[in-house]
Amino acid sequence: MLSSLRLLDFRCFASLDIEAPPAGAVLIGENAQGKTSILEAICMLVRLHSPRTHRMATLSRFGADQFGIAGTSWSQERRVRYSRDGFRLRVDEEKRPNQSTYLEDGGLVVWMGNEDLELIRGSGEIRRRYLDFLGAQLDPAYRRSWSRYRRALRAKNLLLKEGRTRDAEIASYEEILVEHGTVLMEIRARLVEGLSPFAAAAQLAISGKDEKLTLNYLPASGPDMRQSMLQAKERETRLRQAVVGPHRDDLELRINGMPAGDFASEGQQRTMALALKLAQGRLLEQRGGKLPIYLLDDIFGELDPLRRNALMNHLPTDAQKWITTTHLDWLRETQEISKLARLVISQGSAKTQ
CATH class of the missing domain: 1.20.1050.90 (RecF/RecN/SMC, N-terminal domain)
Structure with a gap:
């Protein structure tokens, strides 16, 4: 689904380059290191949508006046650049004139986070x-x-x-x-x-x-x-x-x-x-x-082992999953997640654990 991700002046990242495993990854790190921003970048690359803001200008790194996201998703090389002039979009080096044409052959995304409780409340x-x-x-x-x-x-x-x-x-x-x-x-x-x-x-x-x-x-x-x-x-x-x-x-x-x-x-x-x-x-x-990419933002720490395993078992086996967490104390109890690659996010970098 997503095999690579590159960021330029996006949120806290001056630049970032990730090779994505087919099954997805667990992103580990302290708060405010950019884990959620990586999920947000995936959502922007695939759907031109941020679950955190409607103001695209706020996605640029502090001091920068634009941002760029690129990556290979569903075997297409996709590029998103945003500045005060709006979006510049490309798919396999072909310019897409507007958001609709960019999205017409794009992928699908499900975002899951603790803020989803507001769906009920x-x-x-x-x-x-x-x-x-x-x-x-x-x-x-x-x-x-x-x-x-x-x-x-x-x-x-x-x-x-x-x-x-x-x-x-x-x-x-x-x-x-x-x-x-x-x-x-x-x-x-x-x-x-x-x-x-x-x-x-x-x-x-x-x-x-x-x-x-x-x-x-x-x-x-x-x-x-x-x-x-x-x-x-x-x-x-x-x-x-x-x-x-x-x-x-x-x-x-x-x-x-x-x-x-x-x-x-x-x-x-x-x-x-x-x-x-x-x-x-x-x-x-x-x-x-097609299967969507599942972006799971720091939700497992709030669930008991029974619900964690039930959730992972209910997700499509072949779907790519990206999961953020601040610690791995619960990981040993959750069988499916232990199969995913682990990336440590710290000070603007991503390193394989």
Whole structure:
């Protein structure tokens, strides 16, 4: 999947060159040495996406005004360079004019981290991002519609904030919102339908208990977005913001029929977060036609040996796995991880242990 990775002025690394083992690697090091940044760079190379920030300029090393990432993934030499002028993208030395053309033949990624607990505890925005990252990897129509929806939503909100009657202009943007919002709703509904059995199976496997996890897509506008906008017109005028549409959707999570955020225990919530990401990987494999790379950021220290082994056993055997950790005390108890190569990350370098 990923056989080499090279960084230039990315996060804390002036430069870094890693030859990647086929099965993946365990990245070992103290905090703030750049382990997570390596996973982030892989995600950027494969998907042009950072799970840590939306501001690309912040990925440049302090004092640098650009960054570069290159590597061989799925037998393609891919190059990403970002500066104040935007992205410059190449695949096998061929220039790709935009992000869509770069991503159309790229790979797939699943990111798993301790922050995934917010999928259970946090706001609907976090669960929408979970669906967005999956939808954008599987369907170019999702990326296109989400981009156009956001632009139209921003324009509508600006008009509403002015507080003056701009009905004709608002109506023109609402046509765009309905067109692309409907696409997003339809794809999200199919995603949740596909995720549900995988998430339920993963919950049972990792918990080792008869815990029933159910997912339910909750579109904020109901089945008819246009009608919902008409009904919300007075409210939107009063609040001066758009309150109907996919930007307000949510993903309902229930454990044994009860709302997970309110009734699930700490252990159940951790297992649910893992189950959601494992389900994401299974759906990517099923509908994307290839195994994703699994990027696991410092999650094993928080799991007991039973759940660690259950998690590793539930991951596809042939998938490449990159795992970060500050220590190896738990490694001996986790059979599958002990087979991976080990790289010590320290002071801007990576050395084989």
